[in-house]
Amino acid sequence: MIANERATAEHRGGFFPIDRHFADLLARLDRSDRSVPISADDPLWLAAALTSRSTREGHICLELTDFAGPPPAGRMKPESDSARGPDLAVWRKHLLASKLVGRPGTYTPLILDANDRLYLHRCWQDQNRLLDWLRPRTAGCFAPPDPERVRRVLDRLFPAAGPELDWQKTAAAVAWLKRFCVISGGPGTGKTTTVARILALFIELSEPRRLSIKLAAPTGKAAARLQDAIRQAKPALPSAATVLQAIPEEAATIHRLLGARRHPAGRFQPNAASLAADLVIVDEASMVDLALLSRLVQALPPKAALILLGDKDQLASVEAGAVLGDLCAAPDLGGFSPSFRPLLEACSGQKLPPAPHPADTVGLIDSLVELKKNYRFAGASGIGTLSAAVRQGKGRAALQLMTSAQDGTVGWHALPAPDRLADELPAALDAPLTNYLEASDPTALFSAFNRFRVLCALRHGPFGVEAVNALIEQTLTRQGRLAAGRTWYPRRPVLITRNDYNLHLYNGDLGIAWPDPTAAGSLRVYFEGPNGTLRNFHPQRLPEHETVFAMTVHKSQGSEFDCVHLLLPDRDSPVVTRELIYTGITRARSQVTVWGRPDVLLQGVSKTIERRSGLRQALWEEGGEEEKRMSNVEYRISNIEYRR
Secondary structure (H helix, E strand, O other): OOHHHHHHHHHOOOOOHHHHHHHHHHHHHHOOOOOOOOOOOOHHHHHHHHHHHHHHOOOOOEEHHHOEOOOOOOOOOOHHHOOOEOOHHHHHHHHHOOOOEEOOOOOOOEEEOOOOEEEEHHHHHHHHHHHHHHHHHHHOOOOOOOHHHHHHHHHHHOOOOOOOOOHHHHHHHHHHHOOEEEEEOOOOOOHHHHHHHHHHHHHHHHOOOOOOEEEEEOOHHHHHHHHHHHHHHHHHOOOOHHHHHHOOOOEEEHHHHOOOEEOOOOOEEOOOOOOOOOEEEEOOHHHOOHHHHHHHHHHOOOOOEEEEEEOOOOOOOOOOOOHHHHHOOOOOOOOOOOOOHHHHHHHHOOOOOOOOOOOOOOOHHHHEEEOOOOOOOOOOOHHHHHHHHHHOOOHHHHHHHHHHOOOOOEEEEEOOOHHHHHHHHHHHOHHHHHHHHHOOOHHHHHHHHOOEEEEEOOOOOOOOHHHHHHHHHHHHHHOOOOOOOOOOOOOOEEEEOOOEOOOOEOOOOEEEEEEOHHHOOOEEEEEEOHHHOEEEEOHHHOOOEEEOOEEEHHHHOOOOEEEEEEEOOOOOOOOOOHHHHHHHHOOEEEEEEEEEOHHHHHHHHHOOOOOOOOHHHHHHOOOHHHHHHHHHHHHHHHHHHHHO
8 A cells, every 4th residue: 555545544543445435335325315425423334444444454353342432441542443433232223224234144245243243244154154164073073983993003103102192193083083173283293294194094094995185275385395294204104005105295275276266356266166075184274364264164075074284373364364263262272072082092092181171062172182292392492482481471581581591592682773773683694694695506595595584573664574675685785795786686585475376386485596507697596396306487487576585474484494583673563462473483493583672572472363253252152152053044044035
């Protein structure tokens, strides 16, 4: 958005032009006399604009209670939240009097549920279709005819390494017994290793039937990492050659898996055809938004199994929804119900610890497993301890750890003034940059560059990605270490930002410019392929891309680097949350340094991402399921009547 549009939006309650146009449209459609001027004081106009804004900001719905009546005494509201509606009862009555607002089950642009949540119809539809799909798959489980056989296969795939409970083995058993399973775990807990063994388990226990298995991820880069991990894990599996041959090695983006095609407006439209699969595994599920997951489950055959892998503590999806966080909102993952526990113990051969709050009946809690053992960070690891402190909201402990650490794995660097950053940041990066700038071929370039990364919380501003990339590029050029006198120059690192299925280049792929000796030394952009192979393209052929000496924390999800420098802004920002800081820290394998101000760090760790939706209540809170059941019945009836 251009500067004057942004200023206008902020001045008018944080509304962007699209929010105002949507509200104007509904206000006009709601009036019998179209000549009456539209007013921003109209309760319908305000509700529509707020709902559009909330969806754009990542929420599934608008909580009317957040904006009804005067703000609570003593509570300072940001200027962008200055818009206030009438008292809740008056507002609700006014909205329900409109033909454009309906209760769940009606076919109207806006849906107002019994808890005073206002949805765009498509968001309400996506949420409830997902809930409708989840209920029968979490309410029951598959009881194998021979639990002992399941146990024998699991014992072979997960040999005992000690007396402690093997959560990877438990996760594999849950995945086999349930048609829906979520496996959550931080970096280093072995999610992809577990998945490779789960694939072997499914294939072996299904013989002689040949399963159709699909591997997917939300981005092309994440899909490539998943297939590389499966390929590396296969040779070590203690399974027959026929089983290993049946394990798929190709992964695709969810959009491509669904046969999506790009709409002229830039959106994706999945084809209506059902996805022919017995098992679908989705990696990096924290990045999957509600709409995409809803479309995926609608495409699955009735008996297909779905396994989601991810880290529930990482950043939520860029688009609306925080589905993995809502699914994993139970107070304790691993608290299996008394009716499911005996079967799980019989199949896994493990005695499970008693759950602090066990569910009375089989439900979603039985489909969730958290991998608790970290194989990368030992108990005393600085990165492991720091990430745990951040995840638990212990900001002062995290700051103390960084400022006093002696082992060099974690560190704190006071954020300099913007005019000093050009001196201090390149100096801190001197060793890894030197290795990168001295590399003599593309293979060595990738090896050196993938060892370090600068991660920024923001895109804009003096400590954002755009400024930091320019700063590093200009500093290296001034020092004579980089020939960056034009757009393309040797060693320029770029990040693909849009998928190109024809070139097999995907959002998140890293390329490095280098002279091609077979083309008279003209510049080509090299990309790493499977098994360390390299592909190169003329720069003009690349899809949308950007320079990437630094990248946002969002873009870094799923990646790992030996050394990470995490730059926080010089003031508090809604973007800087516990999840962002945790995600940035856990991208590091060996060393992480956080650049920031203590107050910004403490404020960030104290905040968690809040995405408004009715999903969490319907899944976990008493009474949510009954409302959901009635909504679905009404919705199906209304759709039948509408189609007639």
